[in-house]
Amino acid sequence: MKVLFVVPYVPNLIRVRPYNLIKSLSALGHEVTVLTLYVNQQDQNDIESLKKLCHDVVAMKMPTWKSLLNSVKALFTSDPLQSFYSWEPKLVKEIGDVSAFDVVHVEHLRGAKYGLYFKENFDVPVVWDSVDCISHLFEQASKQSKSFFGSLITKIDLKRTRRYEGWLISQFDKVLVTSAVDKAALLELSEQDVTNDEIVVLPNGVNLDYFKPDESVAREDSTLVVTGKMSYHANVTMVLNLINQIMPKVWETVPDVKLYVVGKDPSPEIKEAGRDSKIIVTGTVDDMRPYLHKATLAVAPVVYGAGIQNKVLEAMACGTPVVTTPQSARAISAVSDQEFCIADGAEEFAAKTVRLIQDRMFAEKIGQAGYSFMKRNHDWMLISDRLEEVYDGIIHS
Numbered sequence: 001m002k003v004l005f006v007v008p009y010v011p012n013l014i015r016v017r018p019y020n021l022i023k024s025l026s027a028l029g030h031e032v033t034v035l036t037l038y039v040n041q042q043d044q045n046d047i048e049s050l051k052k053l054c055h056d057v058v059a060m061k062m063p064t065w066k067s068l069l070n071s072v073k074a075l076f077t078s079d080p081l082q083s084f085y086s087w088e089p090k091l092v093k094e095i096g097d098v099s100a101f102d103v104v105h106v107e108h109l110r111g112a113k114y115g116l117y118f119k120e121n122f123d124v125p126v127v128w129d130s131v132d133c134i135s136h137l138f139e140q141a142s143k144q145s146k147s148f149f150g151s152l153i154t155k156i157d158l159k160r161t162r163r164y165e166g167w168l169i170s171q172f173d174k175v176l177v178t179s180a181v182d183k184a185a186l187l188e189l190s191e192q193d194v195t196n197d198e199i200v201v202l203p204n205g206v207n208l209d210y211f212k213p214d215e216s217v218a219r220e221d222s223t224l225v226v227t228g229k230m231s232y233h234a235n236v237t238m239v240l241n242l243i244n245q246i247m248p249k250v251w252e253t254v255p256d257v258k259l260y261v262v263g264k265d266p267s268p269e270i271k272e273a274g275r276d277s278k279i280i281v282t283g284t285v286d287d288m289r290p291y292l293h294k295a296t297l298a299v300a301p302v303v304y305g306a307g308i309q310n311k312v313l314e315a316m317a318c319g320t321p322v323v324t325t326p327q328s329a330r331a332i333s334a335v336s337d338q339e340f341c342i343a344d345g346a347e348e349f350a351a352k353t354v355r356l357i358q359d360r361m362f363a364e365k366i367g368q369a370g371y372s373f374m375k376r377n378h379d380w381m382l383i384s385d386r387l388e389e390v391y392d393g394i395i396h397s
Contacts, residue, residue, distance in 0.1 A: 008086030024384035037062035132307035136185035140304030179331030205380035213319030231265035249350035316370035
């Protein structure tokens, strides 16, 4: 089938969901054309790589200043800032008549306006991949974010986003989300007669050819790793919770534990924490895998969030034992203390972390079971098979 895949940012190895869905759909034999926006030279480099994976890429430059101006314009409407952030009317003109496509796939709240435009102007089925319920994320952030910017944005946009997402889910032929938690949150927002099967849970996967165990690397003793984009408000809150509430309890029992904080653009608070010799803040790294392979375990004490935490999936795919919180684990069907470990509160989180450090046989068992779970449940080709079924269902309905 011919698929128009609309993403308001360039898919790449960091933006894993659109990148891998496009790659896998193409591998299944579908003709995928990507419609996207780029900001800088790195985006243009990523576009050249993307062209090797699909039929065609139609891209237009969207400077950050223009996105910010769009957001200012949104303040004078009742719609959320994110719905305006990536809107570029010239881009839809660039693609022209989309009637030749069998289905249009639009990702994220930032891309929803494109889906609405195609739905209104062409006789073609449109799938909106919400990814996460942004209202659900904002509600949590408004109460728990330690980031000033994160708190400010949620205060401005929460009410608008609730209304808009509740309306959006009745505007498309099918809606996708990454977890059952996000599906339930979207359904609660709707004032329309939206049935349960109109929203489909399509989880994130992991490139298991890339993220996989490496038997040539020996795991270090007493080494923890936490990963993610370290300027993102939910990750800033997570890492500060880890450093301030959990690690002191771990160090009481195992004083020599080192913590690696791995990810781009660490916030000032995280950089300051890195002054402690036992906390290594790396900033941007070319490859996350060496840190996951050498760590005794990965920790993800998520305080709030939405969707599936890729940081947890990637660690499990590398055979690295994981300790995470119920907020993260709700979106993952793995079994606690068998395929990963769930801990609620600083005391329990520290205790399970210490156990995995001290009991290497238990840690190895958790890591191996986690990797097996990933192969059964989060291979991108399996997930793309499910997406193909969604497309078939709406095309032939």
